[in-house]
Amino acid sequence: MKRRILRFTMFFIVLLFSISPVCAFADEINNPVPLSITSGLNENEEGQEATFDDSRMVYGETVPFADITVTICRRDGEGIMLEDYRDDFEVGSLGIFSMTLPLKLGTNYIEITVSGEDYDEAVYIYELKRKPQAVKDELKSMIALPGLLPKYK
Numbered sequence: 001m002k003r004r005i006l007r008f009t010m011f012f013i014v015l016l017f018s019i020s021p022v023c024a025f026a027d028e029i030n031n032p033v034p035l036s037i038t039s040g041l042n043e044n045e046e047g048q049e050a051t052f053d054d055s056r057m058v059y060g061e062t063v064p065f066a067d068i069t070v071t072i073c074r075r076d077g078e079g080i081m082l083e084d085y086r087d088d089f090e091v092g093s094l095g096i097f098s099m100t101l102p103l104k105l106g107t108n109y110i111e112i113t114v115s116g117e118d119y120d121e122a123v124y125i126y127e128l129k130r131k132p133q134a135v136k137d138e139l140k141s142m143i144a145l146p147g148l149l150p151k152y153k
Contacts, residue, residue: 032122033114036061040101041110041126050129052136056101064095066116072101073109081109103130 040058042049062068072085084104091097101110108128115121 031118031120033063033066033116033119035112035114035122035124037124041128043124043126049127050131051103052131052133054103054130056103056128057098058101059096059098061095062091062097062114063116063119064091064093066091066095066114066119068097069113070099070101071111071113072103073111074104074106075109084108101128103128105130105132 037043037058037060040056040060067088067090070085070087071083073081073083076082085102087099089097089099101108106129108130110126110128112124112126113121114124
């Protein structure tokens with residue numbers, strides 16, 4: 001009789017654990033550090049922003065005395081991310097900052113991580129594609145006239 005009660009109790013405990021809801025709590029970001037890029041990077045642009053320059057000046061605003069980490073990566077031929085540039089700095093008392101980002105040819109993946117007192121860390125990601133200077137020179141020499149179709153060889 002005791003074995004039957006023990007088996008029933010074990011069965012009931014296993015059943016209880018198997019039908020009880022399982023919840024996983026992740027660290028939620030409730031109060032991210034605000035970041036406003038006022039010039040240099042476009043957040044709402046569809047597709048990739050393109051440039052011919054080898055560097056880009058970025059200006060922005062965030063909370064005073066925030067810590068900013070900037071990382072610029074690109075993909076190699078096999079699709080592996082390679083880090084080209086990394087910089088850490090603290091924003092001043094006005095919350096205004098500027099930085100010069102060096103760019104390599106191809107797509108540059110820019111990750112800006114901002115952390116501040118009384119705020120949760122926030123990560124902002126941008127893509128900026130640097131094209132070769134030869135493309136710019138070719139575009140300068142092109143003539144586009146309405147109704148004139150290009151000749152293909």
